[in-house]
Amino acid sequence: MTAMTYDDFKKTFMLSVEDICRDICRDQQYSIKIKNEDVAVKNLVIIFNATLELSNRKGFQAMSLRDLSEKTELSLGALYAYFSSKEELLDIIMSQGWRIIDKALTRQIAGEKDIREMLRAAIKTHLYLSEMLQPWFFFSFMEAKNLPGEQIKKIIRSELFTEKIFADILQDGANKGVFSIRKNELMLTASLIKAILQDWYLKRWKYVRRGETIDEYARFAIGSIEKMVLSDARY
Amino acid sequence: MTAMTYDDFKKTFMLSVEDICRDICRDQQYSIKIKNEDVAVKNLVIIFNATLELSNRKGFQAMSLRDLSEKTELSLGALYAYFSSKEELLDIIMSQGWRIIDKALTRQIAGEKDIREMLRAAIKTHLYLSEMLQPWFFFSFMEAKNLPGEQIKKIIRSELFTEKIFADILQDGANKGVFSIRKNELMLTASLIKAILQDWYLKRWKYVRRGETIDEYARFAIGSIEKMVLSDARY
DNA sequence: GTCTATAGTGCGATAGAC
DNA sequence: GTCTATCGCACTATAGAC
Numbered sequence: 343m344t345a346m347t348y349d350d351f352k353k354t355f356m357l358s359v360e361d362i363c364r365d366i367c368r369d370q371q372y373s374i375k376i377k378n379e380d381v382a383v384k385n386l387v388i389i390f391n392a393t394l395e396l397s398n399r400k401g402f403q404a405m406s407l408r409d410l411s412e413k414t415e416l417s418l419g420a421l422y423a424y425f426s427s428k429e430e431l432l433d434i435i436m437s438q439g440w441r442i443i444d445k446a447l448t449r450q451i452a453g454e455k456d457i458r459e460m461l462r463a464a465i466k467t468h469l470y471l472s473e474m475l476q477p478w479f480f481f482s483f484m485e486a487k488n489l490p491g492e493q494i495k496k497i498i499r500s501e502l503f504t505e506k507i508f509a510d511i512l513q514d515g516a517n518k519g520v521f522s523i524r525k526n527e528l529m530l531t532a533s534l535i536k537a538i539l540q541d542w543y544l545k546r547w548k549y550v551r552r553g554e555t556i557d558e559y560a561r562f563a564i565g566s567i568e569k570m571v572l573s574d575a576r577y
Numbered sequence: 578m579t580a581m582t583y584d585d586f587k588k589t590f591m592l593s594v595e596d597i598c599r600d601i602c603r604d605q606q607y608s609i610k611i612k613n614e615d616v617a618v619k620n621l622v623i624i625f626n627a628t629l630e631l632s633n634r635k636g637f638q639a640m641s642l643r644d645l646s647e648k649t650e651l652s653l654g655a656l657y658a659y660f661s662s663k664e665e666l667l668d669i670i671m672s673q674g675w676r677i678i679d680k681a682l683t684r685q686i687a688g689e690k691d692i693r694e695m696l697r698a699a700i701k702t703h704l705y706l707s708e709m710l711q712p713w714f715f716f717s718f719m720e721a722k723n724l725p726g727e728q729i730k731k732i733i734r735s736e737l738f739t740e741k742i743f744a745d746i747l748q749d750g751a752n753k754g755v756f757s758i759r760k761n762e763l764m765l766t767a768s769l770i771k772a773i774l775q776d777w778y779l780k781r782w783k784y785v786r787r788g789e790t791i792d793e794y795a796r797f798a799i800g801s802i803e804k805m806v807l808s809d810a811r812y
Numbered sequence: 813g814t815c816t817a818t819a820g821t822g823c824g825a826t827a828g829a830c
Numbered sequence: 831g832t833c834t835a836t837c838g839c840a841c842t843a844t845a846g847a848c
Binding site: 641642657661662 | 840842843844
Binding site for chain 2: 398399400401403404484487488501502527529530531533534536537538540541545548549552554558559562563566569570
């Protein structure tokens with residue numbers, strides 16, 4: 343587990359986007375009018391990718407359906423067979439991301455006994471997941487404030503949930519004497535870890551430009567975080 | 578210097594927004610039609626604050642001039658006496674932020690001799706500046722990708738410049754044996770410091786909700802960063 | 813200097829042919 | 831299932847009264 347790389351992660355957790363799109367097609371709550379599932383899935387994948395790319399370049403609001411029509415090579419009318427409004431498109435994309443995250447985390451077994459390994463595994467899982475879904479993570483961070491109230495609550499809950507995972511590991515480690523963290527700095531430390539993990543998908547352009555890989559970043563992040571939290575008795 | 582608090586910083590570097598607006602009024606490159614400077618400055622302050630507030634809630638693109646008109650209690654026609662287009666408004670707001678940052682950094686004397694104090698001063702200066710201009714920093718991060726090419730380049734240059742400041746301090750400290758940083762991890766460490774500083778203005782809602790102050794955050798950030806970079810010989 | 817009224821544009825969304 | 835053509839609306843921006 344310790345030596346898990348991004349490639350290992352992808353092999354284990356890779357969920358084909360097609361499968362997720364198939365789920366969405368069958369979901370009664372959306373109004374996808376296409377009956378032929380293969381056609382629907384194929385085009386949904388195209389639409390999602392195009393939406394993320396256009397939105398991440400100029401913002402979802404600023405992306406017109408005419409832009410999307412051009413990029414997907416589907417007419418305006420055809421697009422409306424896949425969603426009933428631009429807002430529903432946003433909704434489907436958000437739910438698609440949550441579905442993948444849920445599935446990935448469900449498959450992730452919290453089987454680590456050693457607290458230090460638990461922290462490492464949590465860091466890697468979060469980094470690798472955000473790498474796999476980088477456009478979606480970037481999108482949901484950037485568009486968060488424009489989203490309808492229900493979506494924004496989900497994002498905040500997710501932010502706090504992730505933080506809680508780290509806070510619990512830190513607390514556990516502190517109790518066992520493995521970590522040394524001031525009592526009133528527990529949440530701050532968890533936030534700081536989150537900030538480090540988030541930087542990878544928010545500033546990906548910078549890291550890619552320097553030729554840094556996700557595995558190098560994970561290694562560096564783990565090393566830095568351990569320097570902060572491991573008790574000095576480690577030597 | 579070490580014990581500088583946010584209040585000290587504000588007293589030393591506080592630049593009245595009014596003064597910056599006065600600068601902007603006199604700037605020939607903008608087409609502000611109001612001749613009475615006092616009226617112009619007063620309303621510009623109102624317009625800037627309203628724009629930042631509305632944009633940070635729902636995005637600049639999504640904010641209509643009707644929204645802005647309502648919030649500022651100025652009519653649509655009146656607004657156009659202060660800028661010639663929505664894009665120019667964006668331009669003026671960006672330039673207003675840069676002006677304040679330039680002035681603040683110019684006043685900041687890099688008088689520290691001790692390398693450890695230099696790192697602390699740099700961290701505090703960046704945190705305090707982003708606290709003073711939090712809505713602007715948040716705005717320019719969130720709207721960066723929607724901005725015209727010239728503005729986006731300026732933001733990227735600023736990101737890399739800040740990072741370079743930290744990289745130089747780290748390199749200097751490493752040469753002197755005060756810091757212990759692997760050679761190939763210098764830029765990663767600088768990026769990590771930036772990420773920690775950035776989290777304060779990006780997730781301000783979270784920290785404020787928990788009742789954490791900027792001074793506590795600064796203290797915690799300095800402690801954490803020093804744990805990562807100080808060589809073990811410090812004890 | 814600020815207002816109201818409106819011109820002109822491009823958007824999201826729909827209708828109906830194929 | 832996909833297309834073209836078009837409706838109605840809300841936006842940015844302007845004109846002209848006060």
